[in-house]
Amino acid sequence: MPLFHQILKTFFHALIIAEVILGQSDREVLLELKNFLQFQNPINHGGYNSWPESGTSPCHWQGVGCDASGRVNFLDLSNSNISGPAFQNLSRLSGLTHLDLSANSITGELHDDLKNCLHLQYLNLSYNLISGILDISSLTNLQTLDVSQNRFEGGISANFPAICRNLSAINLSSNNLTGSISRLFNNCLKLQDVDLSWNNFTGNVWNGIARLRQFKAGKNNFAGSISSRTFSTGCKLQSLDLSSNHFYGNFPSSIANCAGLTYLSIWDNHFNGSIPPGIGSIHGLEELVLASNHFYREIPLELMNCTSLKYLDISDNNFGGEVQQVLGILTSLTNLVLQENNYSGGIVSSGILGLPKLALLDLSFNNFNGKLPTEIASMGSIKVLMLAENNFSGTIPPSYGQLVNLQALDLSYNSLSGEIPPSIGNLTSLLLLMLAGNQLSGEIPREIGNCTNLLWLNLVGNRLSGQIPPEMAGMGRNPSSTFAKNQKNPSLMKSVTSKCLAVYRWVPSSYPEFDYVQSMMFSHKNCRTIWNRLLMGYDILPASSPLRTALGYVQLSGNLLSGQIPSAIGAMKNISLLLLDGNRLSGHLPSEIGSLQLVALNASNNSISGEIPFEIGNLGSIESLDLSCNNFSGSLPSSLEKLSKLSQFNVSYNPLLTGEVPSSGQLSTFSELSFLGDPLLSWRSAAGHPRPKNGTEFFFNGTEYPTKEDISVSVIAFLVFFSVTFVIRELQIIIFLYNIIMYKLTDHRTPLQ
Numbered sequence: 001m002p003l004f005h006q007i008l009k010t011f012f013h014a015l016i017i018a019e020v021i022l023g024q025s026d027r028e029v030l031l032e033l034k035n036f037l038q039f040q041n042p043i044n045h046g047g048y049n050s051w052p053e054s055g056t057s058p059c060h061w062q063g064v065g066c067d068a069s070g071r072v073n074f075l076d077l078s079n080s081n082i083s084g085p086a087f088q089n090l091s092r093l094s095g096l097t098h099l100d101l102s103a104n105s106i107t108g109e110l111h112d113d114l115k116n117c118l119h120l121q122y123l124n125l126s127y128n129l130i131s132g133i134l135d136i137s138s139l140t141n142l143q144t145l146d147v148s149q150n151r152f153e154g155g156i157s158a159n160f161p162a163i164c165r166n167l168s169a170i171n172l173s174s175n176n177l178t179g180s181i182s183r184l185f186n187n188c189l190k191l192q193d194v195d196l197s198w199n200n201f202t203g204n205v206w207n208g209i210a211r212l213r214q215f216k217a218g219k220n221n222f223a224g225s226i227s228s229r230t231f232s233t234g235c236k237l238q239s240l241d242l243s244s245n246h247f248y249g250n251f252p253s254s255i256a257n258c259a260g261l262t263y264l265s266i267w268d269n270h271f272n273g274s275i276p277p278g279i280g281s282i283h284g285l286e287e288l289v290l291a292s293n294h295f296y297r298e299i300p301l302e303l304m305n306c307t308s309l310k311y312l313d314i315s316d317n318n319f320g321g322e323v324q325q326v327l328g329i330l331t332s333l334t335n336l337v338l339q340e341n342n343y344s345g346g347i348v349s350s351g352i353l354g355l356p357k358l359a360l361l362d363l364s365f366n367n368f369n370g371k372l373p374t375e376i377a378s379m380g381s382i383k384v385l386m387l388a389e390n391n392f393s394g395t396i397p398p399s400y401g402q403l404v405n406l407q408a409l410d411l412s413y414n415s416l417s418g419e420i421p422p423s424i425g426n427l428t429s430l431l432l433l434m435l436a437g438n439q440l441s442g443e444i445p446r447e448i449g450n451c452t453n454l455l456w457l458n459l460v461g462n463r464l465s466g467q468i469p470p471e472m473a474g475m476g477r478n479p480s481s482t483f484a485k486n487q488k489n490p491s492l493m494k495s496v497t498s499k500c501l502a503v504y505r506w507v508p509s510s511y512p513e514f515d516y517v518q519s520m521m522f523s524h525k526n527c528r529t530i531w532n533r534l535l536m537g538y539d540i541l542p543a544s545s546p547l548r549t550a551l552g553y554v555q556l557s558g559n560l561l562s563g564q565i566p567s568a569i570g571a572m573k574n575i576s577l578l579l580l581d582g583n584r585l586s587g588h589l590p591s592e593i594g595s596l597q598l599v600a601l602n603a604s605n606n607s608i609s610g611e612i613p614f615e616i617g618n619l620g621s622i623e624s625l626d627l628s629c630n631n632f633s634g635s636l637p638s639s640l641e642k643l644s645k646l647s648q649f650n651v652s653y654n655p656l657l658t659g660e661v662p663s664s665g666q667l668s669t670f671s672e673l674s675f676l677g678d679p680l681l682s683w684r685s686a687a688g689h690p691r692p693k694n695g696t697e698f699f700f701n702g703t704e705y706p707t708k709e710d711i712s713v714s715v716i717a718f719l720v721f722f723s724v725t726f727v728i729r730e731l732q733i734i735i736f737l738y739n740i741i742m743y744k745l746t747d748h749r750t751p752l753q
C-alpha cells in the first residue's frame with residue numbers, strides 16, 4: 001500500500017530529523033554546561049575546558065560519549081575541579097545513561113534535574129559534598145549507584161525497592177544515612193555488591209546477604225544476633241565485612257555454606273563463644289579478622305583446613321594459655337596478629353615461628369615471659385616483629401642479627417636487660433627499632449650506624465650509658481632501599497592491626513609534625529593506610545609542613561648517656577625529631593646541630609654547658625626547642641630571632657645565661673615561662689613589643705612606678721648581679737636561695753622543680 005509506505009517514510013524522516021535536532025541540542029546543553037562550569041570555577045578547570053565552542057558532534061569530546069544514533073549517552077566529569085552547586089540542566093541530555101560526577105567538590109542537595117535523568121544506568125556521585133536526603137527513586141534503570149563519601153543523611157527506604165529492578169552494585173559508604181535496611185533489598189534480585197559502611201544504619205542485618213557477592217556494612221549501628229539462616233545453602237558471598245557494629249551472640253557456623261568466601265571481617269563487635277568451626281571448611285579464605293570480640297576457648301582444629309589463610313587477626317579477645325598448634329599448621333599465613341590476649345607461652349611449641357611465609361607477627365600486649373626465643377632468628381621471611389608490652393626478660397639474642405629482611409622490631413616495654421647486641425648493625429632493612437621501657441644497659445653499639453634505613457629509633461627509658469657513638473650518624477642515612485621494596489610489594493603492609501595500638505608507641509604524638517601524623521591516623525578510616533604510606537616512603541604531611549619527606553626520629557631520653565653530643569650528628573639529614581633529654585650529657589652543644597633539619601629538639605635535663613651555638617639559628621623548620629635545665633652560659637644567640645616557626649621554646653633553669661632577651665623577632669613572642677630560673681637574663685621591652693605579662697613578674701622596665709613586689713624582686717636581682725662580680729663560683733647557691741625567695745613571693749603557679 002503506497003499511502004502506508006509514504007506515511008512510514010515520513011515518519012522515519014521525522015525520526016531522523018528529530019535525532020539530528022536532539023543531537024544538536026545535546027551539543028548546546030554541553031556548551032551551556034561548559035559555560036556554567038567555567039563561570040563557577042574561575043581558577044582550576046577540568047577536561048571540559050577543551051570542548052570546542054564551534055564545530056561538530058560532541059561525541060568525541062573529552063569525557064563525552066554517544067550511542068549509535070549520535071545522542072550523548074555518556075558523560076564523565078569526574079576529577080574535574082568542579083565546586084559549588086551542580087548544573088541544573090543535565091536532564092536535557094535525555095539519552096544519558098552514564099553519568100560520573102565523582103571526585104569533585106559539588107555541594108548542595110540533589111535537585112530535581114538529576115532525578116529526571118530517567119535513563120541513567122550508571123550514576124557516580126562519590127567524593128563530593130552533597131548533602132540532604134538521598135532521593136533517586138525515579139531512576140529505575142540504575143545498575144550501578146555510587147554515592148559514597150558525601151553528606152547524605154536520613155533514611156533510604158524511598159529508593160528501595162523502587163529502583164531495585166536492574167540494580168547490581170550500590171555503594172552508600174561514608175555518609176550519614178540512617179534507619180533499618182532489613183527488608184529494603186528483598187526485591188533487588190540482580191544485586192551483587194553492596195557497601196553500606198561508615199553510616200549510621202541500625203537494626204539487624206538484611207537476611208538476603210547470602211545472595212550477594214560482596215556485603216560491607218562496617219562502622220554502623222547494626223545490632224542483634226546473626227541467625228544461622230543468614231548464611232543459607234548456596235551462599236554466594238565472597239567478601240563479608242560486619243566490623244564495628246553491635247552484633248552479639250555466637251557467630252553462626254553456617255558460614256560454612258559460603259564456600260567462596262575469601263574475606264571475612266567481624267572485628268569490633270560483641271561476638272562470644274568460640275570461633276565457629278564452620279570457617280574451617282572455607283578452603284579459599286584468605287583474610288579472617290575476628291579482633292575485638294569476646295571469643296574464647298580453643299581455636300577450633302577445623303581451622304587448619306583454611307589452607308589459603310594469609311591474614312589472621314584474633315587480637316583483643318579472651319584467648320590465653322599456650323599459643324595453639326593449629327596456628328602453626330597454617331602455612332600460607334603471612335600476617336598473624338595475636339596481640340591483646342592472655343597468652344603466656346607456646347610461642348615455640350605452636351610452630352608459628354616456623355611458618356614459612358610469615359612476614360608480620362604481633363604478640364604484643366600478652367603475658368609472655370621468659371627469654372626471647374632464639375628460634376626467631378631463623379624466621380627468614382619476617383619483616384615486622386612486635387613483642388612489645390609483655391614480660392620478656394634476659395638479653396636480646398645476638399642471633400637476631402640474621403633477620404636481614406626485618407623492617408620493624410618492637411621489643412619495647414618488657415624487662416629486657418644486658419646490652420643491645422652489636423649484630424643489630426646487620427639489620428640493614430630495618431626502618432623502625434623500638435626498645436623503649438626495658439632495662440638495657442651498656443653503650444649504644446657503634447654498629448647501629450650500619451642500619452642505613454633506620455629512620456625511627458626509640459631507646460627511651462633504659463639504662464644505656466657511655467657516649468653517643470659518632471657512628472650513629474649513619475643510621476637512617478638512606479632508607480630508600482626498604483621503601484623501594486615496600487613500594488613493589490604493597491600487599492605486605494597489612495602490618496598494623498585493626499586497632500592500631502602500635503601507633504601509640506611508634507608515633508611521638510606530643511611533638512610537632514608527629515602530632516599531625518597521629519591525628520591523621522585517627523581521623524582517617526584506617527591508620528593502616530597511612531602507616532603503609534610511611535613504610536613506602538610517601539609524603540603524608542600537608543603541603544604547608546616544613547618537612548616533605550624526612551620524618552625520622554631519634555629518641556634517647558631517660559637514659560644514663562654521658563659525654564659530649566658528637567658533632568657527627570650534623571650528618572643525620574633525615575632526622576626531624578631529636579630527643580636527648582634526661583641524660584647526663586655534658587660538654588658543648590656542637591655547632592653542627594645547625595645542619596640538621598629538625599622540627600623538634602629536646603636536650604633538657606642534662607649538664608650541657610658553654611654557649612648555645614649561633615648555628616642553632618639555621619634550624620629553620622624548628623617548632624619546638626627545649627634546652628632547659630642545663631648549664632648553658634653566655635647570651636642567647638641573636639640567630640634565634642630568625643626561627644619563625646618556633647612555637648615552643650624553653651631555656652629555663654640555665655642560671656648562667658646572660659644578656660638580653662631580644663625584643664623583636666620570634667623570641668619576643670614567648671612569655672617569661674620560657675625563661676624561668678635564668679636570673680641573669682634581662683629584658684628590654686621595645687615600644688609595640690611589650691613583654692607579655694604572665695605569672696611571675698621579676699623584671700621591670702623602670703619607667704613604671706615599681707610595686708612593692710617589684711622592689712623586693714629588684715633588690716634580689718641586684719644582690720645577684722652584685723654577687724656575680726665577686727664570687728662566680730657561689731652563684732649557683734645564690735640562685736638557689738633566690739629561687740626559694742621567689743617561690744615564696746609568687747603564688748606558686750610554676751613550681752620549682
Ligand SMILES: *[C@@H]1O[C@H](CO)[C@@H](O)[C@H](O)[C@H]1NC(C)=O
Nearest residue numbers: 043044045046047079080081
Ligand atoms: C585541576 O586543577 C589542578 C590545579 O590547577 C590541575 O593541575 C589539574 O590538571 C586539574 N584537573 C583537571 C582534570 O584538569
Ligand SMILES: *[C@@H]1O[C@H](CO)[C@@H](O)[C@H](O)[C@H]1NC(C)=O
Nearest residue numbers: 032033035036087088089092
Ligand atoms: C537551563 O536551560 C534553560 C532553558 O531550558 C535555560 O533558560 C537556563 O539558563 C539553563 N540553566 C543553566 C544553568 O544553564
Ligand SMILES: *[C@@H]1O[C@H](CO)[C@@H](O)[C@H](O)[C@H]1NC(C)=O
Nearest residue numbers: 078102103124126127144146
Ligand atoms: C566512582 O568514582 C570513584 C572516583 O572517581 C571511583 O574510584 C569508583 O570506582 C567509581 N565507582 C564505581 C562503582 O565505578
Ligand SMILES: *[C@@H]1O[C@H](CO)[C@@H](O)[C@H](O)[C@H]1NC(C)=O
Nearest residue numbers: 149150151152153174175176
Ligand atoms: C554526620 O553527622 C554528624 C552529626 O550531625 C556530623 O558531625 C558529621 O560531620 C556528619 N558526617 C558526614 C560525613 O556528613
Ligand SMILES: *[C@@H]1O[C@H](CO)[C@@H](O)[C@H](O)[C@H]1NC(C)=O
Nearest residue numbers: 120121140141142143165166
Ligand atoms: C531492566 O530490567 C528489565 C527486566 O529485567 C529489562 O527488561 C530491562 O532491559 C532492564 N533495563 C536495563 C537498562 O538493563
Ligand SMILES: *[C@@H]1O[C@H](CO)[C@@H](O)[C@H](O)[C@H]1NC(C)=O
Nearest residue numbers: 126148149171173193194195
Ligand atoms: C565504596 O566506596 C568507598 C569509598 O569511595 C570505597 O573505598 C569502597 O571500596 C567502595 N566499595 C566497593 C564495594 O567498591
Ligand SMILES: *[C@@H]1O[C@H](CO)[C@@H](O)[C@H](O)[C@H]1NC(C)=O
Nearest residue numbers: 176178179199200201202221
Ligand atoms: C547515629 O544514630 C544515633 C541514634 O540512632 C544517634 O544518637 C547518633 O548521634 C547518630 N550518629 C551520627 C554520627 O549521626
Ligand SMILES: *[C@@H]1O[C@H](CO)[C@@H](O)[C@H](O)[C@H]1NC(C)=O
Nearest residue numbers: 280281300301302303304305
Ligand atoms: C579437613 O578437611 C578434610 C577433607 O576435607 C577432612 O577430612 C578433615 O576432617 C578436615 N579436618 C578437620 C579438623 O576438620
Ligand SMILES: *[C@@H]1O[C@H](CO)[C@@H](O)[C@H](O)[C@H]1NC(C)=O
Nearest residue numbers: 398399400401402404423426
Ligand atoms: C649478618 O647477616 C649475614 C647475612 O647477610 C649472616 O650471614 C650473618 O650471620 C649475620 N651476622 C650476625 C651476627 O647475625
Ligand SMILES: *[C@@H]1O[C@H](CO)[C@@H](O)[C@H](O)[C@H]1NC(C)=O
Nearest residue numbers: 425445446447448449450471
Ligand atoms: C659496621 O659498623 C662497624 C662499626 O661502626 C664498622 O667497623 C663496620 O665496617 C661496619 N660494617 C659494615 C658492613 O658496614
Ligand SMILES: *[C@@H]1O[C@H](CO)[C@@H](O)[C@H](O)[C@H]1NC(C)=O
Nearest residue numbers: 684685686687690701703704
Ligand atoms: C614599660 O612597661 C610598660 C608596661 O609594662 C609599657 O607600657 C611601657 O611602654 C614600657 N616602657 C618602655 C620604655 O619600654
Ligand SMILES: *[C@@H]1O[C@H](CO)[C@@H](O)[C@H](O)[C@H]1NC(C)=O
Nearest residue numbers: 670671673692693694695749
Ligand atoms: C598566662 O597565665 C595563665 C594563667 O596562669 C595561663 O593559663 C596562660 O597559659 C598563660 N599564658 C602564657 C602565654 O603563658
